[in-house]
Amino acid sequence: MSDFFASESFIKAMDILKTEFPLAIWETVYVTVLSTFFAIIIGLPLGVLLVAGEDGKIIKIPKSVLHVLNVIINLLRSVPFLILMIMVFPLTRLIVGTVVGTPATIVPLVIAAFPFVARLIEGSLREINPNIIETAQSMGASPVQIIVKVMLPESVPSLISNATIAITTILGYSAMSGIIGGGGLGKIAINYGYYRYQYLVMFFAVVFLILLVQIFQSIGTYLSVKCDKRLKNRK
Amino acid sequence: MIEIKNLTKTFNTAGGSVEALKNISLTIEDGDIYGIIGMSGAGKSTLVRSINMLERPTEGKIIIDGRDMGSLSESELRKERQNITMIFQGFNLLMQRNCLKNVCFPLELAGVKKSEAEKRAKELLELVGLGEKLKAYPAQLSGGQQQRVAIARALATHPKILLCDEATSALDPQTTQSILSLIRDIHDRLGITVIVITHQMSVVEQICTKVAILDNGSVAEVGAVSDVFSAPKSKAARALVYPDGFEQSAVSSENESVIRVVFNGANATKTPLIAKMAIEKGITASILSASTKSIGDKAYGNMLLGITGGKEQLDSALKYLREIPDIFAQEVTDNE
Ligand SMILES: Nc1ncnc2c1ncn2[C@@H]1O[C@H](COP(=O)(O)OP(=O)(O)OP(=O)(O)O)[C@@H](O)[C@H]1O
């Protein structure tokens, strides 16, 4: 065992761990958080539209608009992320000015994630008891009031747990973006593990990715439970 | 005054069209506690939901204080709905808001200042006996307490009309009693018009002054509660009065009268009613049909008694029964 800790590959890996990992972890975290943030900014209104616009129950929008929206979401969701990333190069270049580097990966991540987020939010909002929405209508709530004061607040615990699913999935995508020039832990894992056969470095990168998922998931679960006023045994 | 004029509602579903309401006309005066009773699927909910236009009539009109509800714009209707509030079988509270915030909700919708809304909400929660539970969440309350919060919420905007759709159907008999007396109390104090939808006769008997019996989308019978239930004319009314399908005409003879006795939580289990009546008054009664149940030491439900011995015996039996608290007794006459 002591041989292993003294071995050249271990010392090298430790060196990379100290010099390159801090930045890589930071890059992974900020790319993930920012991408999730933008994906929610775009996905939330779409998810609300999908539920509130259905059959003109809360907001009256043409059926065709909803249909088109559904098709776009399904299309974007069926393109594999790696291919999508390459397909949106022109858009990335337009927004960020370049297609390589860490900030540039945010664009494909958001494009890949917002349809998924819209579906998650749609799912959360569908869990609401329709009688509660009808009750709000019977009290004279306007469509905007129903969305802002009933639908969103009532589904907060579910929205948080779905946002957690989104952030952990986006974390996985962001690691994949290392293949086409993105930064972060994914890049380290691919550069050292795949191109230079330094499996130990790849192993470390994977361990940190797992840790990040665990942290995001724990925070998400904690917040979701803490926010949920439906649970009986509250303090 | 609420005027329901030739109201018809047809639902078009995949399996064909359903005529839920057929040419209904009713007038509900200000200050009434008006019962609408009928079997499941009779169209009660559809009718009550038409009153505040949650359900748009296929034909006919709803006129409230001279205003045709169907002609209002969306925003006028929203404003009007602050005057016609509703409570439901499932309470429908906002689960992520505490009691105080639930009661504040309709006031928020109406744009009332927060401090004012909270003041009013506190008063109302005190009125319904939940002054201690301002900060509790609905999940921490019993069904009866949740319905009290819902009642407080329904009163927040000073409504003129309160619609109750099976408001006590999810509650046990004892809690039902307390919610009904709360509704009655609120009616007496605030003078609002109350419409009570139910499938339980006891609910109507206890708090309503007038009743409409709905049968398969049509009004079968309308009138004062005591008239309708003591002399049921329509088949639907008879089915409610004789729950076990008991047909009075088949049993009653020349000198047998029938009394309907309703138990609304009477202390009846410790005192065998019929035996006592026989011993104390010398009245012999036979039980023709009974659907009563005891919860704790209180009895709920109703019973049909056959009394022989002519008018004198009948009157003294009625007098005897009516002196017992939480018992309601009435002669039932045959109309056919
Ligand atoms: N949205 C709807 N679409 C189609 N049919 C409906 C709809 N709402 C009600 N109905 C039908 O209309 C009829 C009356 O329903 P309604 O809910 O008014 O009955 P109810 O008297 O309130 O019954 P319950 O006591 O079970 O609540 C039923 O046959 C029902 O299936």
Ligand SMILES: [Mg+2]
């Ligand atoms: Mg109903």
